Amino acid sequence: MDHKTRPLVPRTRPSWYYRILALIESDVNSEKGFTSSRQRAGHRPTTTYLRDDVFDEDISDLDTRECQKTCQRCEDYIEPDDEVEEGEEIQESDAQDCDCCCHEEEISETGSDASYYEEIRLEREDRKEELLATKKLSRLRCAEERETQSEHQAAYDTAYKALLKAEKDQKAVPISLKDKSFILYSGDYVEHFFHENSPTKRLDLNTIEPEDKGLMCQVYLASGTSTMFELCDPPTLASSRPLKITTSEGRLEITIVSNKYLKLKASRDLVHANSVRESETLPDTVPAEFEFIGIWRTLKEQIEEGRRKRKRS
Known part of the structure; x- marks a missing residue:
């Protein structure tokens, strides 16, 4: 005799809520995003004790501002009290794990923990907005950097x-x-x-005292880090032939074409060693060599460029 399987009664909140709840209610997770001192004192911790990045693990795509009114998983879900026609096979639904907006809207005001859930949900929404704003600013700055780099490449080529x-x-x-x-x-x-x-990336060329002959050079590609090397006999004439330099972090080539323009080529290892993502594994798409256009400006030119940037923004 065939047995019809009724779906299990689902949890009434999205899966992210139960993950956060487990962090809040567990003493052993005190270092993963909250302080449990209130819990040890017999009080239920509130979202005041949550770090903002605790919500990041399962926040949906930040570029998606709205989801469909009812997603497919919610449409397929069968409530425990629904009538089932004879012979119909019913599988346990995973709609309880759905994080789409339609699911949250339907459950936000129900349940014995409604106010507590709402507090955490609003905290999560605030975090979403914060990440969206950060992502938008990053895209804007990235576009500005590309535009500026293109302009300077043209000037170097000339x-x-x-x-x-x-x-x-x-x-x-x-x-x-x-x-x-x-x-x-x-x-x-x-x-x-x-x-x-x-940060601003730069190449500093400073006179070595007291001999006043060589140059101490530092390449800054990330905040707080630099690659240092010495030019004992710095060139006095521009040349299309590059200076080849080997450092402990990697290789460098510098082509100085005028008093104002140079091209610096740095190996991937050197760029990575100076990157804020040093601990990450580099994907295969990262080139073996990076090219930088270097520009020297007078103080007046620096002020003028700052004005142009402010006008664009």
């Missing part, structure tokens, strides 16, 4: 062509690198390592 012409005509292009700081721009870096708090 200077490089002028150098090639001068070399062809056997004309020297004098340069002075002492105590200069070149701001670095890279489309590859924006593509693979950019984040909303990306």
Whole structure:
């Protein structure tokens, strides 16, 4: 004799709620997002004790502002009291684990823990909005970085062509690198390592005292970290032939085409060593070498560029 299987009565809240609840109610999870001192004192902890990032694990796609009014999983769900026609096979539904907005709307005001659930749900919605705002700002800054990098690439190309012409005509292009700081721009870096708090990348060239002969050079690609090397005999003429440098973190090539423009090529290992994502495994799509356009500006030029950026934003 066939037995018809009735669905189990589901939990009435989305799965994320029970995950958060388990964190709140468990003493052993005190380091995973909340403080359990109130629990030990006999009180139920509130969302005041939750870190914002506790909600991040199962927050849905941030680009999806609205879901369908009823998702397929909710449509397929059969309530325990629904009538079942003879011969119909009913499987246990997983709609109780659905996190779509239609499910939350239906249950937000029911149940004995409604007010507690609502408090946590609103906290989670606030976190969603915060992440959305951060993601939007990151996309905006990324687009601005790409636009700026494109402009500087064009300026470098112009200077490089002028150098090639001068070399062809056997004309020297004098340069002075002492105590200069070149701001670095890279489309590859924006593509693979950019984040909303990306620092300004630069190459500093400082005179070595007291001999005043060589240059101490530092490449900054991330906040608080740098790669250092020394140029004992710095060039005094621009050249299309790059300077090749080996450091403990990786390889560098620097092509100095004028007093204002240079190109810096850095190995992936060096860029990764200076990245805020150093602990992460790099995907295969990350290039073996990164190119940076370096630009030196006078104080007046720096102020003018700052004004242009503010106007764009």
